[in-house]
Amino acid sequence: MVDRPKPAPSGAKTKKPTPDAAENLTAILAQKVVGQPAATKVIVPYIQMYQAGLAPEGRPVGIFLLLGPTGTGKTKTVEALAEILHGSEKSVLKVDCGEFQMEHEVAKLIGAPPGYLGHRETQPMLTQQKLNAVTSERCGLSLVLFDEIEKAAPSLTRLLLGVLDKGVLRLGDNSTVNFEKSLVFLTSNLGAREMWKEISPDFGFQGGLTAERPDLSHKLQSIALVAVRKKFSPEFVNRIDCVITYQPLTPESLSAILDHQISDLQNHVNTRLGLRCFNIEVPFETRQWLLHKGTSAEYGARELNRTIHRNLTQPLATMVATGQVEPGCRVRVEVEEGGESLSLRTTAATEEELPAHPTVLLVDDNQDLLHFLERLMAEAGWKLLTAESAAAARKAIVNEKPNAALLDYMLPDGSGVELGVQLRQTAPRMQVIVMTGSMLPPEEEALCEEHDFPVLRKPFLASDVMNQIRSRLTPAAGAGGRI
Numbered sequence: 371m372v373d374r375p376k377p378a379p380s381g382a383k384t385k386k387p388t389p390d391a392a393e394n395l396t397a398i399l400a401q402k403v404v405g406q407p408a409a410t411k412v413i414v415p416y417i418q419m420y421q422a423g424l425a426p427e428g429r430p431v432g433i434f435l436l437l438g439p440t441g442t443g444k445t446k447t448v449e450a451l452a453e454i455l456h457g458s459e460k461s462v463l464k465v466d467c468g469e470f471q472m473e474h475e476v477a478k479l480i481g482a483p484p485g486y487l488g489h490r491e492t493q494p495m496l497t498q499q500k501l502n503a504v505t506s507e508r509c510g511l512s513l514v515l516f517d518e519i520e521k522a523a524p525s526l527t528r529l530l531l532g533v534l535d536k537g538v539l540r541l542g543d544n545s546t547v548n549f550e551k552s553l554v555f556l557t558s559n560l561g562a563r564e565m566w567k568e569i570s571p572d573f574g575f576q577g578g579l580t581a582e583r584p585d586l587s588h589k590l591q592s593i594a595l596v597a598v599r600k601k602f603s604p605e606f607v608n609r610i611d612c613v614i615t616y617q618p619l620t621p622e623s624l625s626a627i628l629d630h631q632i633s634d635l636q637n638h639v640n641t642r643l644g645l646r647c648f649n650i651e652v653p654f655e656t657r658q659w660l661l662h663k664g665t666s667a668e669y670g671a672r673e674l675n676r677t678i679h680r681n682l683t684q685p686l687a688t689m690v691a692t693g694q695v696e697p698g699c700r701v702r703v704e705v706e707e708g709g710e711s712l713s714l715r716t717t718a719a720t721e722e723e724l725p726a727h728p729t730v731l732l733v734d735d736n737q738d739l740l741h742f743l744e745r746l747m748a749e750a751g752w753k754l755l756t757a758e759s760a761a762a763a764r765k766a767i768v769n770e771k772p773n774a775a776l777l778d779y780m781l782p783d784g785s786g787v788e789l790g791v792q793l794r795q796t797a798p799r800m801q802v803i804v805m806t807g808s809m810l811p812p813e814e815e816a817l818c819e820e821h822d823f824p825v826l827r828k829p830f831l832a833s834d835v836m837n838q839i840r841s842r843l844t845p846a847a848g849a850g851g852r853i
């Protein structure tokens with residue numbers, strides 16, 4: 371069986387499912403790892419090669435060294451791939467090389483040889499079983515991450531050389547672990563200090579990149595390569611397929627990451643609290659405030675994460691824990707006067723704002739997508755009305771008023787956006803979400819803005835569409851926007 375990435379609904383308008391898996395994978399990865407197109411472009415062909423059954427034998431499918439400033443998405447890339455390929459970002463065999471700085475600690479990784487006292491009690495960290503445990507039914511490719519490789523003891527680097535060279539690791543008890551169906555990622559902060567010096571003159575008072583520097587990425591790449599060659603032997607460097615240098619995040623990338631983090635927080639609330647969920651409304655000014663506080667050249671998106679955690683997640687958790695948030699209510703996050711901190715205020719919900727078993731209207735002439743979503747929503751206990759055209763959709767809602775409508779932009783008899791506007795006229799409280807596989811024309815974009823229709827860009831993961839609908843199911847929802 372040829373492995374495929376998670377069956378993301380295709381943007382194709384044909385009846386036959388003809389998704390271009392590689393394009394989908396690239397697009398989904400680029401959505402999750404913002405502003406690092408080089409990484410996406412380099413990694414995806416190796417996955418394709420594996421999926422096509424053309425990966426060479428006797429070595430891992432791909433070996434990547436990820437370099438660059440802290441908090442720019444190196445580890446995130448591996449986690450995002452795990453989520454896409456296996457459905458969970460935890461499906462990664464991760465070795466923190468910082469734990470193996472001393473020679474004797476390396477035995478923890480491969481187990482002690484027989485004859486050593488207590489060798490049976492030392493369970494190696496890297497076993498075939500553990501490698502297989504991070505694959506899934508959907509995909510047999512395992513992702514192995516050696517984090518902070520520069521910290522590893524020399525004997526670990528030697529062991530690794532065998533893995534990179536032959537795709538095999540020999541354990542203390544003489545058994546072997548086969549890495550021929552693995553992508554191996556090595557991450558390192560080598561050269562980060564020099565990179566930081568190169569980047570820092572470009573940071574203005576806000577700490578964001580202020581000027582375009584077309585030469586910067588080349589400079590960072592060469593700083594990284596010099597540092598790598600200084601640290602590792604030529605044999606080691608020669609076995610790496612690609613050295614990818616991550617770029618400092620631009621203000622646009624940080625803003626996109628902030629939007630993701632807020633959507634993730636909303637999704638977390640929706641999935642963890644179920645019917646007790648509520649909506650988090652973060653207006654533009656608050657987002658700007660968070661960006662201003664959370665932008666740091668030195669720590670990349672890590673600082674943004676900390677700022678969100680400190681100013682939004684923690685206060686929200688306190689409110690939930692102390693019973694200040696009613697199910698279905700709206701929590702609006704605003705900048706306090708003086709701009710020093712944020713305030714969280716709740717607005718109560720009315721009964722009808724919280725549908726227990728929502729009805730969703732789904733309009734698309736792609737039957738595969740219809741059936742796929744129908745199954746998904748039935749599993750969530752939702753009721754689904756389906757239609758393959760705008761005319762059929764208008765008929766479907768005569769007797770039943772859906773809580774939300776998911777409309778394909780390109781319908782056989784018109785535009786999904788216009789249909790959305792009409793549906794809103796008959797049912798003003800209906801939440802409308804537009805799906806599209808291409809860019810919307812500017813006037814349609816403007817209509818979506820005007821009516822607050824979020825636009826879901828194909829391809830998307832099943833979880834994205836479910837979460838988007840969930841977070842829109844109360845009219846006060848505010849975490850939406852472009853996805």
Ligand SMILES: Nc1ncnc2c1ncn2[C@@H]1O[C@H](COP(=O)(O)OP(=O)(O)OP(=O)(O)O)[C@@H](O)[C@H]1O
Binds near residue numbers: 558
């Ligand atoms: N390019 C990005 N796209 C999306 N999120 C990002 C990106 N970069 C960083 N983040 C966010 O910041 C967090 C930290 O990023 P990550 O762990 O990937 O940093 P890193 O590059 O591995 O840094 P380090 O060198 O310190 O290990 C991630 O969990 C993610 O939330």
Ligand SMILES: [Mg+2]
Binds near residue numbers: 446517
């Ligand atoms: Mg990392």
